[in-house]
Amino acid sequence: MIWDQKHETMDEAGRKKLQGERLSALIKRAYGSVPFYKKKMDELGVKPEDIKGIEDITKLPFLTKTDMRDIYPYGLVAVPLKDIVEIHTSSGTTGTPVVDAYTINDIKIWGEVMARTLAMGGTTSEDTVQNAYGYGLFTGGLGVHYGARTIGANVIPISGGNTLRQLKTMQDFKSTVLTCTPSYSLMLAEIGKEKGIDFKKLPLKVGFLGAEPWSDGMRREIEEKLNIMALDIYGLTEIIGPGVAAECECKKGLHIFDDHFYPEIIDPETGEVLPHGQKGELVFTTLTKEGSPVIRYRTRDITFLIPEKCECGRTSIRMHRILGRTDDMLIIRGVNVFPSQIEEVLMELEGTEPHYQIIVERTGQLDSIEVQVEMTDKLFSDEIKNLEKEEKEIEGALYSALNVHAKVTLVEPKKIPRSEGKAKRIIDKRKI
């Protein structure tokens, strides 16, 4: 179901015109009321009147996470503080948190883009949304909440954690929609199975899963175990929270709500804008945001854009699911390698599980990667030659995905450290 026919199915010319008008107004606002933007634009010699259409966006300076930290807490706010009605911040685990300040209109837009998201999986006012994203400063909980409210669905604000209570709630209140991280959905499936819950008998039909990278293999596992359709959603605190982009039922990339959030793909090294289809760093501009407008924010997420029209009828540009982060991208002999590609290969192959660790070393001038893969019951054979053949098969599959040779080493089960949050996948021993 398409929530906002007008904006989600606009023709190309209309979309470009709207984006251009919104960008031009945004730059006037930002230049006039945010000293940080005025200073940056003045340094580049760009005036607000130079920005007439969306194609002029490349004249504008980039905004980085470091910038956002430097001007913490209110450095990006473009309205009088009395007009700010809500504040969210990132977790700040890697340093000073970044702040998103919302006006009442920003909150309304947030509800709209999240309503578009939830409608992509068929959510209507008949549904019961079990929202297992954390409520609080984290944007996940309230973002979904506002979207569900906009649709008029019944939202259960259960927040994250407490798995047994989640499972009981799911059964007692007959939840039809689940929102949480993909890894948490798998945990619900596993604990549920242990408790004897038959998910085929529950009315749960769709999951909107995001806030961490995952793969198509993991999607199949979630869909099978929970008996639902699993859709990927994307967002980040710096832009608005969830509601930046989401998959429709076609599952062929995430529709970016580009009448509000304008995407570009750049070369992370040079900052040059790359053509559609080419992999690079995702950059966003918040065309309509009032509270803390963001201009050309470098997300550090790696993906590519898909401009072709989707079968669902929406005309908004799509992005491929996030392939990795510029921070954990490895450059091996000149080839960009992302841990997510390795995970994808292991999920595809029969018998392997996505527990792996990548060890990068440099011998002389040459980089080498070793991928440690855990032995499983399915993979095991009591003959050396079969195990060596399996190593070769995994190496072959990795080579076709990465275009660089990786040596595969089989290790004993549970030898690779498990982590609740962000797993330590890479050990880079290179001294450069």
Next chain:
Amino acid sequence: MDIKQISVFLENKKGRLAEVTGILAKEGINIRALALADTAEFGILRLIVNDTDKAVDVLKDNNFVAQKTDVIAVEIEDKPGGLSLILKIFDENGINIEYMYAFVEKKANNAIVIFKIDDQKKAIESLKKNNISLLTNDILKSL
């Protein structure tokens, strides 16, 4: 006629074998025969024990990949030419040995040879035709 052997995946690292034998010792499981095949990075430990099912369970509980494998056991006289006789039969019948290992039996002073063969059924038939008896799980456990 098939004998149950346990095959365990091990990393080729210090202390891995000791951990396996330690776990089995703690559970009171006796090892009858053992062989280790290895590469630079990993190895496969092959064991004949007195309680196969229990051994597989306790190893799995301790996060090892352990599986039961069918092998055959042949008792041969512990004297020159004993093994050669068996291998000749296999050779003449076009039977390919994947791997083998041997141990000496205490009571009768015979050698027992464990074979893993790609076509186990054919191997058993050809041994029987030559009046060579195979050991059963029960006999092996009672040794």
